[in-house]
Structure formats: C-alpha cells, structure tokens
Amino acid sequence: MRSVPLTWLYAPGDRPDVVAKALAAGADVVVVDLEDAVAPDRKAYARAATAELLRDPQPVPVHVRVNALTGPWGPADVTALAPAPGLSGLRLPKVSSPSDVVRVARRAVSARGGSPPLYALLETALGVEHAHAVATAHPALRGITLGEADLRADLGVREDAGLDWCRARVVVAARAAGLAPPAQSVHPDIRDLEGLEASCVRGRALGFLGRAAIHPRQLPVIERAYLPTEREIEQAERVLKAAAATQGAQALPDGTFVDAAVVTAAHRTLALAHKR
Structure with a gap:
C-alpha cells in the first residue's frame, strides 16, 4: 500500500460480494458507499453489512462514505461505524460548512473514544466557498475533495472546464491547510478510458493527486496518469x-x-x- 494513495475504488455497501471483489482489485483504498449507491430501502442493510465487514482489519484500507449528515441515515452511520476496528476513514458527503465536520467528529468521538480520519466532499457552491474553513475545521480532517456530479447540478455547469475554478480552489485550500493534495472525483463512464486518461492528465496539471474510481478497469489508467514518467x-x-x-x-x-x-x-x- 502506498503511503500516498492514488486510487480510491468505490463499492456499494449493500453488495458484500462487490465489496469483496473491490478489496482484491488492487486499489490503494476501497470506499464502501452507503450514500448514492444504495437505495433508501437498503440503507439499514448496507450499514449492518458494512459494520460486519469492519469488525476485523482488512487487507486494504477501507473508508466508508456515509449518508448525508442532515438526513435520517448519516448520524446513524457514523455512530454504528466509527468504532469499527477495520475502519480507516469516513468520507462525509455534501459538507457545506466547518460545523458539519465538527458535528461528525464529536459524534465519532462519543462512539469510538476518538475520531477516525475524516474526508470532506464539497458538492455545492457553498461548500466550495468554505473550502479552507472546512479544511481546517477539526484535527481529524485529513482531506477535502469535490463531488463533481452534485456540484455540476448545483452550479448548472454543462462543460467540464466550467468546474476548473472550483477544482483549483480545492487544491489551494488543501495546501493552505497543510493537507495532502485532493484526489479527483470519479469519471462516470467506465467504458471511456481515453476520456478518463485525458481527464486525469488535466487533473494532474491542476494539482490533484490520484482519483476515485467506480470500476476496477479504471485503476491502471489512473495510476499511469499520476505516476511520474x-x-x-x-x-x-x-x-x-x-x-x-x-x-x-x-x-x-x-x-x-x-x-x-x-x-x-x-x-x-x-x-x-x-x-x-
């Protein structure tokens, strides 16, 4: 495992079989997703299955993207999963202010006795505006990055280049806060490997380091793009x-x-x- 991850592979929390395959796929970090990848009627099962998985340490660092902090499932996710021995980090969706991070950290401390590493996803205009404040909100916060699908919808951006200012903003905020460079958001078309490669080259030029993936076939493309030639x-x-x-x-x-x-x-x- 690299000390600086380059690949973060998402897997749906209500599909233990897919999570098992993700753990063997060669990613630096596996992100078990309880949010967008899980239907509402499967949320409780996904949480329970993930808690069962993380009862023991895993061969690859495992992060969990919990549900939205303001909704009915997010706080329960944090309470259930923060104490898990196999948990390496919590990814927090739709963070819009420092108080979001502090609230999760306090809940995690109550459940665990200390907060696991936290990673904030900025997915709205307000979140991007507060990027540096979020990045310095709590000592447990280890990284920030964008959630570009939701950010596109919030901003009404159609062209990819329309997000470049937000990308640069997050890179600068992370550096100013003393955090690692952010990883790029996912490339949603798993068949478009040429587009993924071009996008990674662009992301590297903007100051990102590594990328989230939604399919194992994307992993070698991301690695090639981000490792030095x-x-x-x-x-x-x-x-x-x-x-x-x-x-x-x-x-x-x-x-x-x-x-x-x-x-x-x-x-x-x-x-x-x-x-x-």
Whole structure:
C-alpha cells in the first residue's frame, strides 16, 4: 500500500460480494458507499453489512462514505461505524460548512473514544466557498475533495472546464491547510478510458493527486496518469544531482533553472516514483 494513495475504488455497501471483489482489485483504498449507491430501502442493510465487514482489519484500507449528515441515515452511520476496528476513514458527503465536520467528529468521538480520519466532499457552491474553513475545521480532517456530479447540478455547469475554478480552489485550500493534495472525483463512464486518461492528465496539471474510481478497469489508467514518467524521473534526478554539487541556483544544460522550489518538486517526483 502506498503511503500516498492514488486510487480510491468505490463499492456499494449493500453488495458484500462487490465489496469483496473491490478489496482484491488492487486499489490503494476501497470506499464502501452507503450514500448514492444504495437505495433508501437498503440503507439499514448496507450499514449492518458494512459494520460486519469492519469488525476485523482488512487487507486494504477501507473508508466508508456515509449518508448525508442532515438526513435520517448519516448520524446513524457514523455512530454504528466509527468504532469499527477495520475502519480507516469516513468520507462525509455534501459538507457545506466547518460545523458539519465538527458535528461528525464529536459524534465519532462519543462512539469510538476518538475520531477516525475524516474526508470532506464539497458538492455545492457553498461548500466550495468554505473550502479552507472546512479544511481546517477539526484535527481529524485529513482531506477535502469535490463531488463533481452534485456540484455540476448545483452550479448548472454543462462543460467540464466550467468546474476548473472550483477544482483549483480545492487544491489551494488543501495546501493552505497543510493537507495532502485532493484526489479527483470519479469519471462516470467506465467504458471511456481515453476520456478518463485525458481527464486525469488535466487533473494532474491542476494539482490533484490520484482519483476515485467506480470500476476496477479504471485503476491502471489512473495510476499511469499520476505516476511520474521515466522522463520526469530522469529530470528530477538531474536536478537533485546538480543541487548537490552546488550551493546556489544554477541552470542545467537543457535550460532548466534549479532553485529551491525546483528541488522541492524533484524530491516530490522521486518520492512518488518510488511507490511504483
């Protein structure tokens, strides 16, 4: 398992067979979904099945996306699952303010004695506006990202590029809060691997790191897009070699100017490359 996850594979909580396959699919994190993937009349069963699964530690970190915090199921999900030994994190949908995170953390502490890692999904205009406040709401919060399907509906955005400002906003907020770079939201067409790859390349350029998936066939595409290329690795090694040979800034033969910021980026590239 990578210390920095690149792939987050969703599986419906009311389908234990699908969850079992997801755990063996090679994702860095499996996200058991109790929200959008589960019909209302299956919510209680999905919660119980997930609690049963997480009675024991799992071979892959397992996060659970609970139901909406303001609805009838979300608080019960947190209370039931927070104490589970096999739980590695809770993903909180439709977070719109810091108080949403604090409320879940307090409920989790009451049930568990301490909160599991929390991850906030920003899926409305208000949530995006409060991105940094959400990212710094509680010490248990370990990450923020977008829920793009709901955000598109809220904003009335039709073209993919219409979400780029929101994407950049979340990347900056995460960095300002000292959190890991956010993972991209899912690519909903599991057959469109070319589109997925192009979207991942775009996401990487915007500062995202890794991506959520809804089918195992998407995992290798995401990995290829987010792992450094051989050329990027070679360039990073040249940068660090040059930096070690001199105290000040300098230019490489190819014209690359090496200073502290470039050295930091090179270290980040090689750290990720070593997770292949």
